[in-house]
Amino acid sequence: MPRLHLTNHLTRLLSRLLSTLPEPVTTLLPLPLPLRTRTRTRARSRALSRPPIYPYAATTTHYKDKDLLPPRPQRRHLLTRRALTMAGVALLVLLSGLVLLPAYAIYRPPHLLIRYFQHRWPDTTFHVPLPPAAPPTIALTIDDAPSTFTPQILELLTAHEARATFFVIGAQIPGAGVGPAATNGEAMLRELVRHGMELANHAMSDRPSRDLSDAVLEAEVRGVQGWLERVEDQVASASASASASGERGAGEGGAQGKAPAKYKYKWFRPGSGFFSDRMRVLIHRLGLRMALGSVYPHDAQINWPRVNAWHILSMVRSGSVIVCHDRRGWTVPMLKRVLPELKRRGFRVVTLSELVELGEQSQLPKQIST
Helix, strand or coil: CHHHHHHHHHHHHHHHHHHCCCHHHHHHCCCCHHHHHHHHHHHHHHHHHCCCECCCCCCCCECCCHHHCCCCCCHHHHHHHHHHHHHHHHHHHHHHHHHHHHHHHHHCCCHHHHHHHHHHCCCEECCCCCCCCCCCEEEEEEEEECCCCHHHHHHHHHHCCCCCEEEECHHHCCEECCCCCCEEHHHHHHHHHHCCCEEEECCCCCCCHHHCCHHHHHHHHHHHHHHHHHHHHHHHHHHHHHHHHCCCCCCHHHCCCCCCCCCCCCEECCHHHCCCHHHHHHHHHCCCEEECCCECCCCCCCCCHHHHHHHHHHHCCCCCEEEEECCCCCHHHHHHHHHHHHHHCCCEEECHHHHHHHHCCCCCCCCCCC
């Protein structure tokens, strides 16, 4: 009996010791079946009593009660919030595009849009296609002449061997500007013609021509055109007299006695650049051609010479019609940057009529039928 009691006691101690070992170890030991079974049962019960570890928890925390677990994130709510955010961003981009794209098309119209305008209104000159063999040539047009800045513009053009078409406002002819720098407007126009510049019609006042009635617009165009033709006749007469008498430099302002250029076309540009079909018919009936342009730096509103010069130089190409303005103090600094660079690139700067006559061999805008 004492020996049996001692054996049972040792068996119980060994069983407790083996219960602390992993199950694979106990299965390899040569133990009696009841002892191995007891050991595996205790090991399994101990493993099941351990609290679970949840991988989505912020830290490795053990929870015994499921009610104390942190709430799982609601995936459906997250997807809905993400979809709403993406829809809001897409709507913002769409609205920005609807605002910025038209503004960009107005400030820097692509050449494809200019070609569409030329095709849509063939009697209005926006851009002049030139034949491949033609030298790089552009037309420079200057609105709102004459003014106190016109002599400086003329000096720049002459220095760079450039010519331009000046669109004249009739109300500014009697007195080109005010103050000490004011000059006689008609005398200034004669000086432009003597130096090979072209005069064109910009109506009588600086207001949108589209807002005028047909009768008022016709009266203004006829009045300005009569003034321009009188100036050209005066220069031609003075040139003929100087040639007949053998004198050079006859006439006022140091004229050179050179006969003014005879251009094939007479031009009209509507105030503010807007026109209508009835205006096109009226201008055609008066024997003039409508002129707009393809490169416009908006210098009537933007008074930064560097920006306006960059705009012109970045968009100009052979056959372009540049539109800029007299009567602004920043036009002269702008032309000081533009004219030398155009000359360096090999462009000829001519009047609008010269450019159109050069492009007639390729594609001349057609007159509308009345």
